Each structure stands twice: as structure tokens, then as C-alpha cells.
Amino acid sequence: MNTTKWRWLSDQIISQLQAGVQFPDLTGTRYRAVRFLARGGMGTVWLAEDTVLGRTVAVKILEVDFTTGELMARLQREAMVLARLEHPGIVPVHDAGTLPDGKAFYCMKYVQGQTLDQSLPSTLRERLRLLQRIAEPLAFAHSRGIIHRDLKPANIMVGPFGEVLIMDWGIAKIGRDALRWSGTSAAITAESDSLPKEPSVPEVPATAHGKILGTPGYMSPEQARGDSDQIDERTDVYALGAILKFLLAGDLSKKESNLKPLYAICEKAMAEQPGRRYSSVQELSDDVEKYLRGDPITAYPEGVIERTLRLYARHRTAVVLVLAYLMMRILFILFSRR
Amino acid sequence: MPGPHHARDAKVPGGINIKAELALELQGDAFPATRYSVISAARSANPAERSQAIDTITTFYWKPVYKYVRLRWNVDLDNARDFTQDFFLRLIEKDFLGSYDPVKGRLRAFLRTCVDRMFLNQSRDAHRLKRGGTLAQQALDFDEAEQELSKGAQKVDSPEDYFEKEWVRTLFAQAVEQLRVECESAGKNLHFQVFAGYDLDDSDPKPSYANLAARFNLSVTDVTNYLAFARREFRRCVLEKLRVMTGSEEEFCREAQSLLGVQPK
Amino acid sequence: MMNKILVGIILGAILGIFDGLTAWFTPEVRSQLLGIVIGSTIKGIIAGVLIGVFARKVHSLALGIVFGLGVGLLLAFAIAQMQHAHYFAIMLPGGMVGLIVGYATQRYGAIPVKQGLSAKSGYGDQ
Numbered sequence: 129m130n131t132t133k134w135r136w137l138s139d140q141i142i143s144q145l146q147a148g149v150q151f152p153d154l155t156g157t158r159y160r161a162v163r164f165l166a167r168g169g170m171g172t173v174w175l176a177e178d179t180v181l182g183r184t185v186a187v188k189i190l191e192v193d194f195t196t197g198e199l200m201a202r203l204q205r206e207a208m209v210l211a212r213l214e215h216p217g218i219v220p221v222h223d224a225g226t227l228p229d230g231k232a233f234y235c236m237k238y239v240q241g242q243t244l245d246q247s248l249p250s251t252l253r254e255r256l257r258l259l260q261r262i263a264e265p266l267a268f269a270h271s272r273g274i275i276h277r278d279l280k281p282a283n284i285m286v287g288p289f290g291e292v293l294i295m296d297w298g299i300a301k302i303g304r305d306a307l308r309w310s311g312t313s314a315a316i317t318a319e320s321d322s323l324p325k326e327p328s329v330p331e332v333p334a335t336a337h338g339k340i341l342g343t344p345g346y347m348s349p350e351q352a353r354g355d356s357d358q359i360d361e362r363t364d365v366y367a368l369g370a371i372l373k374f375l376l377a378g379d380l381s382k383k384e385s386n387l388k389p390l391y392a393i394c395e396k397a398m399a400e401q402p403g404r405r406y407s408s409v410q411e412l413s414d415d416v417e418k419y420l421r422g423d424p425i426t427a428y429p430e431g432v433i434e435r436t437l438r439l440y441a442r443h444r445t446a447v448v449l450v451l452a453y454l455m456m457r458i459l460f461i462l463f464s465r466r
Numbered sequence: 467m468p469g470p471h472h473a474r475d476a477k478v479p480g481g482i483n484i485k486a487e488l489a490l491e492l493q494g495d496a497f498p499a500t501r502y503s504v505i506s507a508a509r510s511a512n513p514a515e516r517s518q519a520i521d522t523i524t525t526f527y528w529k530p531v532y533k534y535v536r537l538r539w540n541v542d543l544d545n546a547r548d549f550t551q552d553f554f555l556r557l558i559e560k561d562f563l564g565s566y567d568p569v570k571g572r573l574r575a576f577l578r579t580c581v582d583r584m585f586l587n588q589s590r591d592a593h594r595l596k597r598g599g600t601l602a603q604q605a606l607d608f609d610e611a612e613q614e615l616s617k618g619a620q621k622v623d624s625p626e627d628y629f630e631k632e633w634v635r636t637l638f639a640q641a642v643e644q645l646r647v648e649c650e651s652a653g654k655n656l657h658f659q660v661f662a663g664y665d666l667d668d669s670d671p672k673p674s675y676a677n678l679a680a681r682f683n684l685s686v687t688d689v690t691n692y693l694a695f696a697r698r699e700f701r702r703c704v705l706e707k708l709r710v711m712t713g714s715e716e717e718f719c720r721e722a723q724s725l726l727g728v729q730p731k
Numbered sequence: 732m733m734n735k736i737l738v739g740i741i742l743g744a745i746l747g748i749f750d751g752l753t754a755w756f757t758p759e760v761r762s763q764l765l766g767i768v769i770g771s772t773i774k775g776i777i778a779g780v781l782i783g784v785f786a787r788k789v790h791s792l793a794l795g796i797v798f799g800l801g802v803g804l805l806l807a808f809a810i811a812q813m814q815h816a817h818y819f820a821i822m823l824p825g826g827m828v829g830l831i832v833g834y835a836t837q838r839y840g841a842i843p844v845k846q847g848l849s850a851k852s853g854y855g856d857q
Contacts, residue, residue, distance in 0.1 A: 136614045137639050139631070140668040145638055148665045149701045150727045153694045160675070160690045179687065449834060453746075453827045460820060461756040 152189050155228050159187055159235060171298065175238060178222075185222060186238040189231050190298070207234040210297050213272060217265025219285075219293050239293050244281035244371070250381035256390075256416050259372055261292040263413035266368065269294075270361045270409065273303035277359065279367035280346040281374055301359055346370045349400055361409065362402040368409055369397025372416075386441070389419050392428035505573065505713040508563045516558075523563075524554045524606075526640070526711060527574070530632035531581055532611050538622045539585055547608050553584060568713030572721070578629045634725065637711075641703035642666065645696065648703075656682060660689055661696030701726060735840035739783030740776050742835050746828045747775020753824075774806050778829055779836075786836035787843065795837035796830055803829015 137145070151161050152174055159176040162184075166173045171190040178185050207224035214220065224234040249255050262284055269276065276283075278299050285293045348366035350358040373394045376387060393415050399405045406412040415425045422442035424430055430438065440447060507519035532550045535541050541549060556562065557580075566576045622628045649658035663678050673681075675689045684692070705722060712718040733741075751768030754760050760767065782799045789795065807825020811818040 137635055138668050141666055142638055144665050148697045155691050155694050449831045457753055464757055
């Protein structure tokens with residue numbers, strides 16, 4: 129029987145060994161894993177160093193149980209399409225490939241900051257502006273035929289300069305328009321016609337998607353049903369409405385009096401039927417902009433009194449000045465009559 | 467350069483499906499066709515097989531038992547040595563493992579319960595078991611165990627956690643030793659030294675890859691690759707030992723997940 | 732959207748007319764009401780133009796209000812000086828009108844947009 133010759137392993141060493149065992153083997157790539165970052169859709173994300181350019185990157189290793197070549201090809205196609213989604217609000221993909229152990233990976237920009245569920249702006253105005261900044265890259269992706277499908281506060285990163293990045297496009301739906309637009313080769317474009325049926329979200333094991341797959345509050349009814357044919361931009365509209373609800377729920381630095389129109393926006397965005405929602409994230413964003421300007425919004429039909437109060441709130445100072453002027457005039461008239 | 471992430475944060479709930487990885491791991495591996503388990507071997511009719519199995523269990527558990535008894539029940543050195551010897555002798559003589567059912571819990575939880583029960587019985591009966599026999603097949607280095615005890619935690623907040631921790635420590639130490647021997651025989655001493663210089667180093671600040679590269683006259687890329695190799699092999703060693711120590715595939719998978727955050731199939 | 736000068740003119744005119752009409756409550760000047768209204772309206776328009784031009788150049792609410800108040804008081808003083816009477820009764824409302832126009836031209840009205848330079852590629856001569 130072997131007798132242990134190695135010295136005593138301290139608690140810290142035990143921890144290091146356990147952590148080390150989980151380190152991905154990036155041999156053969158230009159990356160060196162530094163530490164675990166997070167678990168995202170379909171895989172784990174690691175902080176890594178690009179040994180060629182000397183910069184810090186994030187490497188996502190896809191842990192999907194790819195038993196078919198078709199699914200692997202689809203994952204690689206996804207990375208390719210995302211790499212072409214060049215927008216300041218979408219984390220850029222630098223590289224993609226296969227690891228020695230057969231797992232697919234892609235390398236993206238490492239974003240420092242906090243996710244929306246970790247930190248919220250303190251004022252309502254800032255939160256609404258943030259929502260609009262989330263809508264921009266989403267609208268861009270939609271224009272390229274890509275639906276995120278997993279939008280939630282944990283997937284929204286707010287950088288150190290207030291920039292917003294949408295993360296984790298791991299279960300994005302890629303429409304055929306996206307493939308044609310992406311400029312991929314004719315062979316791949318032809319292949320897209322024989323793509324396997326888009327797997328609906330509930331069919332994918334929860335463990336392969338991470339800790340919060342399709343959190344009930346953010347997953348649209350058609351997603352929850354697994355009705356993938358019905359999934360389009362309005363699925364993301366639903367999620368954006370849920371994010372707005374989340375933004376309104378958190379404590380605000382100042383007590384806001386008129387949140388009804390915003391809740392009306394939420395209600396419209398999160399309507400059960402896609403046909404009753406905003407048709408695009410841009411429409412939702414436009415309504416938020418109207419609210420910020422003090423204009424009437426499409427989702428909330430105002431009564432006469434509410435409209436008057438809104439106009440008063442918007443032009444309060446001018447109204448007060450004019451009333452003060454009139455009051456002064458009346459006083460002059462009264463005094464001159466004496 | 468930041469060091470590896472702390473294990474508590476690095477463990478990922480939900481596990482990692484590594485079907486492809488396990489296929490690679492088992493390539494050229496010497497696993498027998500039927501699943502060997504010390505649990506079933508310990509109940510074998512064959513005395514030699516039974517003896518071997520108990521030997522294996524003793525190797526893995528004597529230190530945790532000794533340290534546990536010392537700290538948990540505040541037993542002095544001599545009594546703790548006697549108790550540890552007695553426990554494993556009784557394991558054989560009284561066939562404690564006959565009542566163990568893997569479905570109901572882990573082996574180590576079962577053994578810990580046996581330790582507690584035996585201790586309480588002895589205390590109740592207010593007599594020590596005479597030092598009638600010693601475990602003939604292996605020498606237990608109690609002095610080493612006592613030294614280790616002085617380095618670790620000095621009190622037991624949770625008996626279950628403490629026993630588990632010591633068992634993990636023993637398991638990992640065994641795996642590290644196996645790795646060392648295998649690297650030596652394969653002419654990969656340097657691989658092991660790099661591994662020891664990083665993952666077996668608890669100094670503060672932790673050495674960087676560049677430090678190791680300079681120390682061993684390697685490139686940083688080589689350090690990365692050697693470390694990846696050694697970690698892969700270390701994991702294999704741990705899984706091999708774990709597989710032997712578990713009663714079923716399901717238990718093995720559960721333990722692998724809990725210990726290493728991997729889910730082999 | 733209206734430009735700031737137009738906002739100043741319209742508001743100055745409206746308040747000027749209103750200002751002039753309140754002279755009806757002073758019986759001794761009631762007979763000169765039309766002249767007062769026309770004069771007050773012109774004063775309001777002049778104030779509106781001056782304050783509107785200022786608002787186009789200077790985008791500061793505080794400065795706009797102060798400038799408006801100053802213009803209103805100055806023009807009202809000129810009117811009062813011509814009559815050598817009712818300085819307070821003329822200057823206070825006049826100042827207020829200037830203040831209101833100053834606020835409104837800063838808060839409302841479109842700012843002229845400068846034409847941008849033509850964009851060039853950042854990759855040097857090609």
C-alpha cells in the first residue's frame with residue numbers, strides 16, 4: 129500500500145487544487161486561463177490572457193453536449209454571426225475555435241463593470257436612459273435578424289463609464305436573414321436551408337444553460353411554451369418590459385409621483401399576445417423618451433385632469449411666473465382703486 | 467497576475483457535462499471491465515480480497531478518524547492511537563460495513579457515525595479496549611498525523627465538515643503522490659515540479675507564471691502547458707481513487723461533482 | 732419648433748397687450764387706452780427681440796432671466812421717464828414681463844444647429 133510521501137496539504141492548497149482542476153485546458157490556443165468569471169448560457173466564462181497581444185479577454189467555453197456535427201456547426205455559425213454584430217452595446221467576439229478536449233470556445237472582450245442586478249442608478253431618469261441604451265443594441269441585432277432570447281438584468285453589463293453591453297448571446301435565435309447578411313460562404317448559406325429545427329428553450333437541459341435559464345419573470349409566454357416559431361423581436365420586447373419593471377421596483381433616491389405611464393409601458397410590452405405588445409424595442413424606447421420629455425405616451429391614454437396635471441408638471445415654472453405676474457397685476461388694480 | 471480563483475467561487479453548480487472529455491480521459495486507462503469498489507470487496511467471501519479492501523479503506527480513513535477523535539472528543543494522543551487502531555480492527559472483525567448501504571449516504575458519513583457510536587459506547591462502558599492488536603498490514607504514522615493536526619484547525623465547529631475536510635485532504639494527498647510517481651516514471655519530473663510550484667504552493671504572494679518560467683528555465687507557454695497537463699492528470703488520479711472508494715456509479719458522479727465540480731459519466 | 736426670437740416676440744407682444752389693457756382700470760388714462768396698448772405691445776416686442784437674440788447666443792437660464800429682467804426694467808423706465816410719473820407701477824410689471832420672456836426664451840424655442848464638417852475616414856490617405 130502506498131504511503132503518502134508528499135507534505136501536508138493545507139486548506140488553501142486543497143482549494144487551489146480544486147480550482148485548478150476546473151481550469152480549462154487552452155493548450156494550442158493563444159489564451160491562458162486566469163480565473164473563473166461566470167456561468168452563462170450553455171457554458172462557463174473565464175478571464176484569460178491573450179498571450180500574443182498581451183490583453184485581457186474573456187473566453188467562453190461552450191459546454192453543450194454536442195453529439196451531432198450539425199449542432200457544433202450551428203454553434204460555430206453563431207460565433208461567426210455574433211462576430212459580425214459590431215455595435216458598441218454588443219460584446220465583440222475576437223476569436224473562436226475548438227479546444228484540445230473537443231469543446232467549442234469563443235473569445236470576447238473582457239468587460240469590467242457590474243451587471244444590472246448588482247447595481248442600479250439611483251434616479252428614475254438615469255434608469256430610463258439606461259433602458260434606452262439597452263434598446264439600442266437590441267434594435268441593431270433585430271435589424272440583423274438576431275433575437276437575444278435571454279435578456280435579463282444579469283445579462284446587462286454596465287461598464288465603468290456608464291456604457292451598456294448586452295452579454296450572453298448563447299441562446300440567441302439566428303434567423304435566415306442573419307446568415308445571408310453575415311456574408312458567410314454560399315455553402316453555409318445553402319446549408320442554412322437544411323438547419324435542424326430551432327430547439328425550443330425548455331428542451332435544453334437547465335444545467336447546460338446555467339443557473340437562471342429563462343427566469344420566469346423575463347421569459348415570454350411563447351418561450352415558456354416552447355413555441356419557437358412564434359419567437360421574434362417581440363420576445364425581446366417582453367423581456368425589455370420586464371427589465372423596465374425591475375428598474376422601477378428598486379429603491380429610488382427620490383420618491384416619484386407619476387409612475388403610472390411607465391407601468392403602462394411595462395404592461396403593453398409584457399402583453400400575453402405578441403400582437404398586443406410594442407412591435408419593436410425602438411417603439412418601446414420611443415415611449416420612454418416621450419415620458420422623459422413630458423409628452424403623452426402611446427401606452428397610456430390620459431384623462432383631461434391627468435393631461436392638465438402633466439402639462440402643469442412640465443411647465444410648472446412658467447405657470448407660476450405667469451400667475452405671479454397676474455397676481456401682481458390684480459394687486460396693482462386693487463390698490464389703485466383705493 | 468491574479469492567481470486562480472478561489473475554489474468556493476470556482477465550483478460551478480449544475481456541473482459540467484464532459485462526455486467528450488471523459489472519453490479522452492479513459493483512452494488508454496486501465497479501468498477493469500467490471501466496476502471495482504472497496505465496499506463490495508470488503509464484503510467479499512475471499513479473505514484476501516476483503517483484507518485488501520479494508521487496507522484501502524484504512525489508508526484513506528485512518529488519519530481523518532485519528533484527527534477527528536483527537537479534536538472532536540478531546541482524546542489524548544495515546545488513547546486516540548489506541549482508538550484508531552481498535553476502530554479499524556473492529557471494522558474487520560465486526561463487519562461494520564455489512565450494514566452500510568450506499569443508497570442511504572456516503573461511506574465517510576457512515577464511518578464517522580460508527581466512530582461516534584464506538585466512542586460513546588466506550589465512554590459509557592468506562593473502559594478502554596486493550597491494545598490487543600495492531601493493524602498488521604500497514605504502519606500508521608501517528609507522529610505525522612499529530613504534526614498535521616497541529617497545523618490545521620484547532621477546534622471542530624461542525625463534525626461532519628471537519629471529517630469531510632480531512633478525508634478530502636487524505637484523498638488529494640494520495641492523488642498528488644500518485645501523480646508524482648507517475649510523472650517520475652514517465653520522465654516528466656519537470657511537469658510535476660511546475661505543478662508543485664504553483665498549485666501546491668500556498669505562499670503569499672503566489673508565484674506568477676513568469677516566476678515559475680524563470681525558476682525552471684522555461685517559457686511562460688511551457689509553464690501553462692505543463693500546468694494544464696499536470697492538472698489533467700491530477701484530476702484523473704483523484705477520480706480513479708474516488709471511483710474505488712464509492713459504492714456505485716451514481717455515488718461516484720455525485721462525489722466527483724461535489725469535490726471537483728466535474729460530472730464524469 | 733419656433734426659434735427663440737419668435738418665442739420672445741410672441742410672448743412679449745401678448746404680455747405687452749395685456750399690460751396695456753390693464754390701464755383700463757385707471758380712469759384718468761382710460762381715454763388713452765389705445766395708445767397705451769400699442770406702446771406697451773411695441774415695448775413687449777422690442778424686449779422679446781432683444782431677449783430672444785440673447786437666448787440664441789447665451790444658453791444659461793440664470794443669465795437669461797437676469798438679462799430679461801434688466802431689459803424689461805430699462806424699457807419700462809424709459810416709458811415712465813417720458814411721463815415723469817408712476818415709476819413703480821410701470822417698472823415693476825415691466826421688469827416681470829422681461830423676466831418671464833427671459834425664462835421662456837431660455838426654456839423654449841429651438842437652438843440653431845451648426846453645419847458639421849464633412850466626415851473623413853480615420854485610416855489616412857488612401
